Amino acid sequence: MSADFAAHHRERVGAQAWRRALTSAFRCVLALIGIAIIVQAFIVVQARPQDLITGVHGMADLIRRAMPPDFSQLPSTFWPTLQTIDIALFGTLVGIVIALPLALLAASNMTPSRSVYYAARGIIGFTRAVPDLVWALLFVTAVGLGPFPGGLALGVHSVGMLGRLFAETIEQMDMAPIHALELTGARRIQVFSHGIIPSILPSLLGITLYRLDENIRSSLVLGFVGAGGIGFQLLTAMNLFQYQEVSLLLIIIFVIVLGAERISAELRQRLA
């Protein structure tokens, strides 16, 4: 009996040792794969840290030429700045108007049928998957240079971003008050305006403010592809080597981004 027990014990100890060895080997392989992934990333991007050191001189020269910022250009930056903010505002508004009904169709607890659900989710996914810069290039081709293609690009991209978040908010909504309203004999539109909207409005406003903040950042870059705003002016100044104007524009961009972020955060906190 005791011989059997000893044999069984030896077997168990042996199996445990094997398991430990296998686990260690597996961890080593995982670590090697992780290192390989990191190394290939450095190779693919042709990372040359030494260039950063040798490039410090050029960078310092650029900063020297950009200083002091050319504040005499301040009045001429007013219009592009306003354009940048308005592109973001326009894009966000277009996004809300299209995203809200789309989100209702794309929310599993509201959609009239599965096919509509998948169609709405498909549109949301597609508009989100294509970056706003690509949309801007497409719209510049379609409607020409200026702030309008920028606004359209942000609008279409916002449909995807807002649509997904709106749909998720609707799906997480407490349905009991909605069913209660339905049973009072209220019509669908009344259930929507009296039940659904008041229940999710704070969340929707919070998401929208966050999106507006994001769109302001994006609208700064859209100018690089000819979609108007301060980005376009920044690109022009860089091409003309007017680095003092570039530094002024960077200061303005910094103020806009920081201001939008603070205002958005403050308003969202009040809504919570």
Next chain:
Amino acid sequence: MLRVRKLSLRYPNGKLALSDFDLAVAAGEFVVVLGGNGSGKTTLLRCVTRTVKPSDGEIWLGKTDLCALEGEKLRCARLALAMIWQHASLVRRRSVLSNVASGALGRNFGLRTALGGLPKAELEAARGYLAEVGLASLADQRAGTLSGGQAQRVAIARALAQRPQVLLADEPVASLDPEAAEEIMRLLQRLARLENIAVVCVLHQVELAYAYADRVVGIRDGRMVFDLPRGEVSREAVHRLYLPEAA
């Protein structure tokens, strides 16, 4: 007022949730339905509101057979049928007054109500219903700030705003303390008498049924076991409703 005849509901999995159920509730009558978990009490109410379609039988609301209606006709018929649940199901971010007045949406359709507004007359009437449930002072408060008992009374006021002929209550006191539960039951009893509403209330609290109901209906395995005036319902008969299957 409300007549249920030979009502049956069989789920797609073959389970019989209600079987040949008959019930008649007159205007001003307060009927309590007792039964164990899964006995078919809530299913009965869901069939009456037509949230689920019965497999067989008739549900007469006055002279209208609800089982024969669909779509817009069913919506119109539902106006006479109010429902309150275990949880008040209020829109938490709206005011108490708006929640109450929203009970009248079914008979007020126009641009204002479609856009989230409410007619002034209905808001005024809602103040009256709130006074009736003793919460006039909370009219402008957000519904989300109310206690369980207060929220349930607001749900009753909302049901009143619907001006129903029949009020269905699915365990309306299940999540309330004994004092609040008594208050709600007193209120339902008073409404049945004063407003001449037929009230059907599903309960688990046997003592509340003995204290407030005009009639008590016992249900087990989807079948009616008894339907008697409260004075004639024996403790033993009620006890048998809750016995395990094998007993």
